[in-house]
Amino acid sequence: MKCVDDFRLRFGKRELVPIMIGGMGVDISTAELALEAARLGGIGHISDAMLPTVTDKRYKTKFVSEKQKQYKLNILETDKTIVKFDLEQVAEASRLHVRSTMDAKRGDGMVFINCMEKLTMNAPRETLRTRMLTALDEGIDGITLAAGLHLGSFAMMQDHPRFHDAKLGIIVSSVRALQLFLRKNVKTNRLPDYIVVEGPLAGGHLGFGMDWAQYDLRTITAEVIQFLKNEQLDIPVIPAGGIFTGSDAVSYLETGSSAVQVATRFTVAEECGIPKKIQQEYFKASEEDIEVNTLSPTGYPMRMIKGCPAIGSGIRPNCEAFGYVLDGNGRCGYIDAYNRVVAENPDAKKFSVPDKTCLCTHMRNYDLWTCGHYAYRLKDTSHRNEDGSYQLLTAEHIFLDYQFSKDNKIALPAKK
Numbered sequence: 001m002k003c004v005d006d007f008r009l010r011f012g013k014r015e016l017v018p019i020m021i022g023g024m025g026v027d028i029s030t031a032e033l034a035l036e037a038a039r040l041g042g043i044g045h046i047s048d049a050m051l052p053t054v055t056d057k058r059y060k061t062k063f064v065s066e067k068q069k070q071y072k073l074n075i076l077e078t079d080k081t082i083v084k085f086d087l088e089q090v091a092e093a094s095r096l097h098v099r100s101t102m103d104a105k106r107g108d109g110m111v112f113i114n115c116m117e118k119l120t121m122n123a124p125r126e127t128l129r130t131r132m133l134t135a136l137d138e139g140i141d142g143i144t145l146a147a148g149l150h151l152g153s154f155a156m157m158q159d160h161p162r163f164h165d166a167k168l169g170i171i172v173s174s175v176r177a178l179q180l181f182l183r184k185n186v187k188t189n190r191l192p193d194y195i196v197v198e199g200p201l202a203g204g205h206l207g208f209g210m211d212w213a214q215y216d217l218r219t220i221t222a223e224v225i226q227f228l229k230n231e232q233l234d235i236p237v238i239p240a241g242g243i244f245t246g247s248d249a250v251s252y253l254e255t256g257s258s259a260v261q262v263a264t265r266f267t268v269a270e271e272c273g274i275p276k277k278i279q280q281e282y283f284k285a286s287e288e289d290i291e292v293n294t295l296s297p298t299g300y301p302m303r304m305i306k307g308c309p310a311i312g313s314g315i316r317p318n319c320e321a322f323g324y325v326l327d328g329n330g331r332c333g334y335i336d337a338y339n340r341v342v343a344e345n346p347d348a349k350k351f352s353v354p355d356k357t358c359l360c361t362h363m364r365n366y367d368l369w370t371c372g373h374y375a376y377r378l379k380d381t382s383h384r385n386e387d388g389s390y391q392l393l394t395a396e397h398i399f400l401d402y403q404f405s406k407d408n409k410i411a412l413p414a415k416k
């Protein structure tokens with residue numbers, strides 16, 4: 001019987017442990033988590049979601065308050081079109097985060113950045129280009145373009161001196177999305193270095209409609225592998241979504257995948273950015289506590305733990321401070337939903353907005369508890385303490401469990 005360690009992910013001559021920790025915004029896949037994956041010979045992701053907000057917390061910048069001050073006269077306005085990001089500040093935030101992460105990197109693995117193309121920031125092309133080029137400037141090993149793929153992303157980077165040296169990958173949820181990307185990308189004369197195939201059981205936003213349950217990762221992965229074979233393209237395929245044990249991973253590696261991308265098991269790692277109290281909610285979640293809903297203003301379904309404060313919250317949109325989801329016309333589905341409820345309840349001081357949620361504020365405050373489908377199995381990966389709480393795990397423990405476990409077993413940590 002094989003384990004993940006019997007396989008390697010190959011990028012040219014370079015060999016890696018075929019385990020990639022997926023990007024988790026906003027600063028849920030922290031530098032500390034990504035660095036552990038790299039130290040252990042795999043690949044970790046930092047996230048570029050809401051970086052100016054993240055650097056305020058991590059590196060004591062003042063980007064959020066400065067932006068809020070600049071646009072304070074707009075706070076009560078329903079029209080957010082004037083609220084723009086200063087591209088130099090966006091670049092500075094990326095510079096700080098990527099540089100300090102790469103400076104701390106040890107070991108034979110790699111650190112990539114997950115680039116959330118849905119974060120349109122009221123200037124989709126300009127902000128995306130700035131984030132990607134800065135990450136390349138600062139020495140990131142690779143960029144993973146997340147679902148919601150901007151088909152022109154590679155072209156935006158093609159004049160960068162590291163365009164061919166950095167690893168560039170894409171996340172797709174269907175062969176069709178992959179075909180579209182490849183067709184659009186022909187002109188850059190550069191193929192992706194890897195393709196993450198994200199299935200319907202993943203955490204975060206899903207690349208499916210609300211009919212997500214009709215799809216399955218195994219089928220889509222097999223279709224992608226077959227398509228690449230037909231086209232005689234040798235690109236590593238990396239399935240993601242619901243790969244919970246080392247044996248799950250092996251079953252993909254034995255059938256043509258080159259690595260796996262995993263995330264949910266690391267939400268209860270000490271190095272993960274989710275506050276400790278909320279990590280306990282992840283441990284405690286039962287299957288019934290997890291839902292896929294349409295609350296995200298991005299228009300993509302998202303999987304969440306039902307009890308999280310973001311669901312039903314009616315907070316005022318705070319685009320002057322954040323505004324990451326504003327589309328190129330300065331609009332966001334939450335603003336419309338919020339304004340509708342305000343118009344219907346003119347005298348109410350507090351109310352609930354049932355159909356959308358304010359992604360920026362809630363992700364920033366860790367009030368939106370997104371998770372993969374199997375989050376309800378996290379309780380089986382650790383010990384329950386006498387007070388009913390669960391023991392957090394180290395990223396190293398989880399990584400090594402994926403790497404060496406056999407027979408669907410999950411190794412429990414040494415008791416603290």
Ligand SMILES: Cc1cc2nc3c(=O)[nH]c(=O)nc-3n(C[C@H](O)[C@H](O)[C@H](O)COP(=O)(O)O)c2cc1C
Pocket residue numbers: 021022023024025026028047049114116146147171198201202203204205240241242243261262263264265267370371372373374
């Ligand atoms: C808490 C959480 C946040 C996530 N955030 C992102 C994100 O910002 N961008 C992204 O591309 N994928 C995101 N994902 C998806 C993961 O990167 C990964 O592909 C997927 O969750 C793997 O499936 P698993 O969680 O079942 O292991 C997130 C997943 C989780 C659990």
